[in-house]
Amino acid sequence: GAVVAIQDMGAAGLTCSTMEMASRGGTGIEIDLAKVPQRETGMTPYEIMLSESQERMLLVAGKGREHEVLAVFKKWGLDAVVVGQVTEGGIARIDNNGRVAAEIPPHPLAEEGPVYHRPIAAPAPRRETAADWFVFAAEGTDLTQNFVKLLASPTIASKRWITEQYDTSVRTNTLAGPGASDAAVVRIKDPKTGVVKRALALSTDGNGRWCQLNPRVGAMHAVAEAARNVACSGARPIAATNCLNFGSPEKPEVMWQFSETIDGLAEACTALGTPITGGNVSFYNETLGKSIYPTPVLGVLGILDDASRVLKMAFRDEGDVILLFDGSHAAVGAIFGSPSSDARANLARDFSSSQYSKTIAAIIAGEPPAIDLAAEKRLIDCLLALSAEGAVQSAHDISDGGLAVTLAESCFASSSVVGAQVKLLEEGPAEAAAFGERGARAVVSVTPSKLAAVLDTARQYKVAARQIGQVTRSDAFGIEYKGRAVIDSSVLTLRDAWAHSLERTLAQK
Template sequence: MGETSTSLHRELGLTDDEAAAIERILGRPPNHLELAMYAVMWSEHCSYKSSKIHLRRLPTEAPWVLVGPGENAGVIDAGDGIAVAIRIESHNHPSAVEPYQGAATGVGGILRDIFTMGARPIAVMDPLRFGPPDDARGRWLVEGVVSGISGYGNSVGVPTVGGELVFDECYAENPLVNVLCLGVMPKERLVLAKASGVGNLAVLLGSTTGRDGIGGVSVLASAGFGDAEEESAKRPSVQVGDPYEEKRLIEACLQLLDERLVVGIQDLGGAGLTCATSETASRGGVGMDVYVNEVPTREAGMEPFEIMTSESQERMLAIVTPQDLDRVLEVCARWEVRCSVVGTVTGGGRLRILDRLDGEVLADMPAASLEEDAPKYDRPRAEPVDRATRLADDPARLPAPADGGADLLKMLADPAWAYRQYDHQLFLNTVEGPGGDAAVLRLKAPGLPSTAKALALTTDGNHRWCALDPRAGTALVVAEAALNVACAGAKPVAVVNCLNFGNPEHPEVMWQLSEAIDGMGDACRALGLPVIGGNVSLYNESLGRDIDPTPVIGLLGLIDRLDRRPPGAQFVHGGVVALLG
């Protein structure tokens, strides 16, 4: 491999060994476009190359699980002909660079993960973590993230029903912005991100493709932060969202699914069109030809590698039969959603990028190699050298507070200023909103069968527990989430997780991650809970300092009869207080 190509693959985030593996797969040196496509798909964000071997240890099966890990969202059978989809994601690095758009597009992405499955999004939660808000940058991050979530969620019409707001010094340069979304659907509307049927059409729905978000998964989400100049250079990698386009896209896609006009569908998030085309083709065991000249662009002179790796928001890829295309165009026109045929399903399993139909082949690779052949690393693991000291630390040795009254007032400060910016009563399904143990939602949406059941939902995390003992700490977080849902009168039925950790190239971080996964597995097996999806966010570090290990647990519970759920805690004079457990 020549000096120029060596420099290029390193700039794209690939190691020398990974570049050599790509050359072996292709049987020749890759060109610029092919290298860019492998770089985004083999990034930490897309491939989970440092965590996949550990995630396999989690329990994922239960009789009520319809779709487990590996799809856009996990799905359970709620009974009465209703399925529930749930997903949690992170947008940590984009939010550290551009807090409003980073948080807003985090909401947009998680909504698409849900309606890609055929479910209507009905609720969002936002576990957030920041550094101390007493400096200008800290306030800018907090205010920007909260405004971004509320601005997007309120505009698209999905209520934010809960979350967390935590401040700690370890997040000062690297905030955590996690977003969970819940959706519901009739069971028969469930669809998977899979292409099939040679000759079927790949149809791009939604927004035009621009240069925003290029390199987001490989440049921004798969590396830590350095100095201010380096952070500023990453700003173009942050996507820009349009919630009104997203709302139209939701309605158009759900109508297409209701009318059985779609064979398979996938959202365009991280890695953009490269990810959507390769994953749908790979999962269906087929190939695909993509015509870059047919992709609607918002900027002149975009290169093929820019079109294929752009992460412009509010876009979906649908697989459609030729005979259904006219009706698909009619539905999209009704909702004012752009609709363009950009490719064709082929046999043979190869993903080819052409400049036009029957034109020059710009890239040619096995579709499965972009996902299935990504490297999987068993990185070195080592306990932190100060672990014994941390565990032996006696809290009694802490100095007495200089002003206990002032500290108490800080602890009692009401966080409602954050969640009151969110509309938690959209759809009028919210029985219990932000501020309680768990949100409670009526199981109701257009097109759903009638039911007396309801849902309970919570997110929980505790970085201090996990910094001391990641295995026990994560198990306790799962238990806390299960208790929160139970206190709302629900039976815990499924777990999703967002694993926020530092640099996986540090052995101490990999030890923390492995231990946390085992702690989650221990707790879920003890409680009979399947883990049906999740997200791993690594490289949460700044100037060489890793954040504390922060696994966030999202837990879904099912209430059999909403009218029979227990009342909330009510304290009356002379009442008896009992401690259980």
């Protein structure tokens, strides 16, 4: 209770944080710039107030309790100083070495700034036909080599070569580091007793490829995947932040992408109960006048009420049952089951937006898969219930690379050699079944003794759950489709392609 208010210093530094906090509180504020820590000498008031040095926060402590706040910062080895005070009268006063550098009402700066009304125009419609879309391989084709290539693609390959160059341990509190779970998980200790009860989970996700094809739907998928990942760690998603990256806003089509993205984020965050708490926008990301893909990156925060219930993605024990969860509750294979030419064309169109299509056929076209936010919410709630019960061995969401990549990554994450043997019974192309990226799905593993209870919980949450395979204590990884092996490889071969792709690629350059 010692802290009355807190805000981070992002764009415009002290100017933004002081004016916004005073405006929202209906108060004045007085800042002494001589007390503000400075890394260089001779800085002007203008430079100090607008500096955007990172990792800084502005806090307001209750009167007479500032020493309590300073003591907490000292305990954790952080710098903190008193730089001013809240005042009456609704005026912001900036002092510099005994002289008034600025004196202005904070409300106009915080709330009455100029509003840009830039031209917005949707780009010309993409005119595509079946000739522009992915062509599925003939039935019975061995997809193993395509799978190896997919695992080695930069989007899917292991990022361990990067993450191992940084410290991913937060003192002794990291419960799930990079690659262990679908989200990073850090336990929270009671500051007085040291007892651990709860934990925080965080995941960041984004798909510029899908946002290029459909900014609104792509943005909704980014929110859904980040929330799904947090739920797969056992945590309930509660809030979100963002980093929105676009080309020049002076181009009407870029402003259209931005507007569509915001609408998509708002709809998805509302449906999943993850309000945006803050974020940033980066414009003018171009090379030789060509804009980047619209790339909203979403970070979703979740809370585990019981830190001992963290879920990880690794398959664990021989004989564990592998289940495919689908929040849409459609019968497995229903999306492929229609024999109509329209249904087949729609499948090819959606699949053309997949990572597999990009990697194997160099095609980025069509539309992202349709999103069902109600299905996403059902799946999230089901995963949380199973985690709280300690009912499942592992959980891993289905996203880039589809079901096949999810299964392989669950093998790779294990501390010992485990494999998986899976049988798929869907109608339609094997590539769509193995590598399709439709959302609201996850793979979980469960001991045989708990299978019936897990299936019952899934039914209660209206989540389709189907047994598709088994964890094995071997080096074999296989996916059978319509009675034929479409992927057949050793786990070690697949893992080698996945684990070392980035450094091999960079070494060649």
